[in-house]
Amino acid sequence: MIAPPKPELVTVTIDGKEIAVPKGTNVIEAARLVGVDVPHYCYHPKLAVVGNCRMCLIEMGLPAVDPATKAPITDPATGKQKVNWMPRPQIGCATNASPGLHIRTQTPQIKDCREGVMEFLLINHPLDCPICDQAGECKLQEQATGYGRGYSRFIEQKNVKPKRTLLGPRVMLDDERCVLCSRCIRFAKDVAKDDVLGFIDRGSYSTLTCYPGRKLENNYSLNTVDICPVGALTSTDFRFKMRVWFLKQTNSIDTESSVGANTVVWSREGVIYRVTPRRNDEVNDTWMADSGRTLYKQVRADDRLAAVKINGTDSGLDIAINAAATLFKAGATAIVGSGRSSVEEQFLTKKLAGALKAPAYLVSRVGEGDGLLISADRNPNVRGALVTGLIDTLPASRLTDLAAAIDAGRVKTVVAVGEDLAAAGLSAAQLAKVTVIYIGTHANATSAAAGVVLPALTVFEKSGTFVNQQFRVQKFLKAVPGPAGATDDLVVLAKLVAAAGGGSLPAEINALWKVMAAEIPALGTMTFANLPETGLLLDAAPWAALPFVEGGTLHYQPAKPAAAV
């Protein structure tokens, strides 16, 4: 494990409470640490500060010093260093913690300012709340309650702006609700590098829109929905499907690539309704790709495998494991593991290969990286396979060695863990020469050709860990139950290991981690239960010489070739 660096701390005083925070911490964030809410709209921790909503006004003071000698000036009343308070409120979002900074957030002046800002923001805001999809996570609604004056003095006609405008295939705009915070504009321009949004017109008539002839359709467009503090931007996929307060939140990981963006899966009664990003400043900040948000649809896909099968006939798990044991006794087995399997599953796959003295293969998936949160390695966990020792070199995209071994008659049984052997290069004729034991979630050419099919769980239905491109071990948790007939991959693999004569290994994840940590030095003292939500970095030195395919992404730069160092 690698310990994170320690930041330089400064002491600030917020509403009379002293706190040490890293130097340069934004005042809104510093206040949060002492339980003080500084309301805001336009500020976002991962976007440039623009200071245009004025909701975050605070009183600010600095320690008084003698201008000539720079010696502290003591307040005779308190005996402490005097504080020079600025006569007018300042915006907290543009203020960073510096030594001795004093902040007041609860004075009559600040209360008055907030009520004024809320009144301006609500002048033209429609009274949509009962039918607005943002209810339950609307900052305007929350802050009107917490910081508004509680009644309206506005008797004029409200402005009417465009309603239900499709900004792109996945994002709907209701312009009347927009508070002109410009978060979406800054995100599109600065993070997604797709400068497609802007304001037109002035004052109360200011309106968000796409540039003529353009659409908000980049693969990060739904992040604008996440950061819109009101209900102006909504997701076409999620809007009006479910009230957010009914939804359970489960931490997960985006499996699209080796970046491993941290996510939250929102579900109710076993049904997933949406996936949103989870903040991890070392991996994905607060963003994720749109493409990763639809992966949950695989859970209820029509082609889910939900029945154990032997030679195409429905069977039971233990009968199928016995059938696998019989095949194992004949020898000549090969294992195809997966870079999509969890670390725990890869560990058990390695145990299976060891018990059978069988060669283990992995299938690589390489695409084009987007330089942000999709890397060129489209497997989430190739590094997990390295750490567990399932493989010791990077995989190829085609199973040519296995194909040659089958053609030469050296392999008679193939255990495929979540990989479609046909898609990885085995021909129908080669599949016909072997008996396949397929552990997987969805029907494909391999499951159709398999002698034994063992239905397993998607990433949304089980818990485990992945090792991302930084060699960061990250945890995902079970959000919904799997379909009847499917079994946790760990249970299936542990039974197969036992059937192969590899002994009894735990299928319960915490117990399995004890075994793993004892056998894999790189995991050190980690346990599954104690793994932080933002993951832990492993020492990547043992694998530094491997030619990983990834280019740079948001928080990852590939190691330079040795010659260039």
Ligand code: SF4
């Ligand atoms: S649409 Fe939302 S994020 Fe964009 S400017 Fe308006 S309020 Fe801000």
Ligand code: FES
């Ligand atoms: S949050 Fe500070 S001005 Fe908007």
